[in-house]
Amino acid sequence: MTEIIKEWFDRLYADTGLNFSVFRDAFDAQRFLEGVLTTLEMSAICLALSLAIGVLGAAVQGVRFRPLAWLVDAYIQFFRNTPSVIQLYFFFFGLGPLFTSTNEFGQAVPLVSSYTWAVICFSIYAGAFNVEIFRSGIEAISPATVDAAQALGYTRLGTYVHVVLPLALRISFPALSNNMVNLVKLTSVAYAIAVPDILYASSQIWSDSLNVAEIMNVVLFSYVLIVSVFVWGAGLLERRLRVPGMGV
Amino acid sequence: MTRESPSPRRPAPRPSAGWARGAFLAMALLALLALWHAGASAARPAPAGAPSIAAILWDWTPAILKGFAANVGISLASALFATVLGTFVGIGQLSLHRPVRWLCWLFTHLFRNAPWLVLLFYCMLLLPFQVRVGAWVVPIPDWVKAVAGISIAAAANMSEIVRGAIQSIPTGQWESAASLAFSRTQALWMIVLPQCVKRMLPPWMNLYALIMVSTPLCAIVGVSEIMTVAADILAANARHDLLMPVYLYLLVLFFLYCYPIAVLTRRLERKFAIAG
Numbered sequence: 001m002t003e004i005i006k007e008w009f010d011r012l013y014a015d016t017g018l019n020f021s022v023f024r025d026a027f028d029a030q031r032f033l034e035g036v037l038t039t040l041e042m043s044a045i046c047l048a049l050s051l052a053i054g055v056l057g058a059a060v061q062g063v064r065f066r067p068l069a070w071l072v073d074a075y076i077q078f079f080r081n082t083p084s085v086i087q088l089y090f091f092f093f094g095l096g097p098l099f100t101s102t103n104e105f106g107q108a109v110p111l112v113s114s115y116t117w118a119v120i121c122f123s124i125y126a127g128a129f130n131v132e133i134f135r136s137g138i139e140a141i142s143p144a145t146v147d148a149a150q151a152l153g154y155t156r157l158g159t160y161v162h163v164v165l166p167l168a169l170r171i172s173f174p175a176l177s178n179n180m181v182n183l184v185k186l187t188s189v190a191y192a193i194a195v196p197d198i199l200y201a202s203s204q205i206w207s208d209s210l211n212v213a214e215i216m217n218v219v220l221f222s223y224v225l226i227v228s229v230f231v232w233g234a235g236l237l238e239r240r241l242r243v244p245g246m247g248v
Numbered sequence: 249m250t251r252e253s254p255s256p257r258r259p260a261p262r263p264s265a266g267w268a269r270g271a272f273l274a275m276a277l278l279a280l281l282a283l284w285h286a287g288a289s290a291a292r293p294a295p296a297g298a299p300s301i302a303a304i305l306w307d308w309t310p311a312i313l314k315g316f317a318a319n320v321g322i323s324l325a326s327a328l329f330a331t332v333l334g335t336f337v338g339i340g341q342l343s344l345h346r347p348v349r350w351l352c353w354l355f356t357h358l359f360r361n362a363p364w365l366v367l368l369f370y371c372m373l374l375l376p377f378q379v380r381v382g383a384w385v386v387p388i389p390d391w392v393k394a395v396a397g398i399s400i401a402a403a404a405n406m407s408e409i410v411r412g413a414i415q416s417i418p419t420g421q422w423e424s425a426a427s428l429a430f431s432r433t434q435a436l437w438m439i440v441l442p443q444c445v446k447r448m449l450p451p452w453m454n455l456y457a458l459i460m461v462s463t464p465l466c467a468i469v470g471v472s473e474i475m476t477v478a479a480d481i482l483a484a485n486a487r488h489d490l491l492m493p494v495y496l497y498l499l500v501l502f503f504l505y506c507y508p509i510a511v512l513t514r515r516l517e518r519k520f521a522i523a524g
Contacts, residue, residue: 074276081506082499083461085468086475090499094492181361188363192468199366212373220362220370227361 019211022218028205035201036222042119042197043184049123050183054130054176058168059160061135072131079128085189087125092117092193118190126183133179137172138164170241177234184227198222277500301493308481315477316501319463322395322473326463327456329399334406339436341411352407359404364397364462371397372469394466402459409451413444446520453513457506464498474498 009023022032057076061069079087092114100108112120141164149163150156169176191199198219206215299307340352359367371393378387417440425435467475478494 077507077510078277078499078503081457081461081510082502083464085464086495086498086502089475089478090492090495094495097488097491185361185363188365189465191365199363199369203369216370216373220366223363223366224358224361228357231361 018214019209020214020218021205021209021211022202022215025209028209031201031205032198032218035196035198036226038115038195038201039184039187039197039226042115042122042187042190042195045119046122046126046183046187047180049119050126050130050180051176053123053127054134055165057127057131058134058138061131062138062160076128076131079125080132084121084125084186085192088118088121088189088192091121114193115190115195118187118193118195122183122186122190125186126179129179129182130176133172133175134168136175137168140171141167167243170243173238173241177231177238181227181231181234184230185223188223277496277503298487301490304481304485304490305493305497308477311477311480312474312497312501315472315474316505318391318473319460319466320505322391322398322463322466322471323456323460325395326398326402326459329395330402330406330455330459331452333399334403335410337403338407338410338414341407342414344432356404356407356411359400360408362401364401365465365468367401368394368397368465368469371400390469390471391466394469394471397469398459398462398466401462402455405455405458406452409448409455410444413447414440416447417443450513450517450520453509453516457509457513460506460509461502474501 005023009020013019013024021028023029057072060072063069096110096112096117097108099111101111103109145163145167146159149159154162187197188199190197191203194200202215202219206212209215337352337355340348341356343349343352372390375388375393375396378385380386414436421439421443422435425439426432430439463473464475466473467479475498478498481494482490
């Protein structure tokens, strides 16, 4: 199979000069594939972390001690209304030097890699949106449902975990999946701090092989493919999770 | 028989949204910055003769604001192109011509699913640096290519906003327009779209804020703007303790610009939801 693909692109190169090196050259293919895996892995980790931040943040906003809610609110507004690239730079260049150790030669060595900083930054960024999404999902649940749960003897925490959260998740799923799609797209910004994702790996390939146009199209197509599959899957799940008579 | 509905249902007051809170937040951040700076300089006094961080930031403020003006300019130009292009593509998605409808759908979904940075790279690297129009050679500066990249991404979003707004207008409007002998085009431009404007305003403002916070991406592809100025400051001073304050300064600047837009958007959303 790979032989057929390679042959086809070799012939394309011979005929037209279009050099799709990621399909022809084993080294470029390897670099590109690793980039794809990095993007997918980063997306998956950020997704899980940002969901956790969303659930936690929404829970904290429901706590009676108001200053905590204000703190979460400040976090949401600040991260929503500032550019994620500068946030990333702030984390990587601003906070990065605070987390260093020295190696045996006395040189400073970063403890947190650029990949980890990108994951932390994007999770916090997407998490800010998730808190608001979860909160509006929680607000959409009728108070009668919560009262009913408490009448049945659920504690406040029990109501939240067993009644409010599952319903809120299902109600807010459309907005949530939308935000998660944006998160997958956002991971490309990690290029700025040299995380070897699709975009960065590709930029190295086109610098070596001097085939910008071809690789740029491959990159665009790869991202559109990944995001489209993600959107399609989210759509399937959305139909399964729809609460009859609630949400839009 | 129509009856005045009882007092319109107001959405529960939301804890966020408020100029006062935003101002408070910004002040708190600045205070935090000052406090951190004081703490840092107390812990590790700057070498004799070296200017303090606050002094450096103050000296560079005119340059930073100039860089920020470039960001605002790019965002306004992109918003203009995206709005015009997105409106036509959005209308095209509802065209009766199958090829037009299909093409507009493809444009929307292709560019909505591509990361903005990738589209920026695409335009930056693949658009020519000059075009020949007859006898003239017209150069295309980098910032124009950046505007093109952002515009395409934003136009795809705009297209969905327009399509959604048109589809949210009750079909009765189309039918009564048709019964008054309006053609489809006339009904669209004279009856349906004017009603859409109000509905599209909040999401459009959201989109503008999104465009604004995306402009620093232009520095990655080599357009001079605020991030370039930040790099200049850091290069000119070569001080590690300057990294965090500089980026925090930029973040606060963007926040002061974008937060009022967010508050206004939410006010409008709420107002229209009640009037609905």
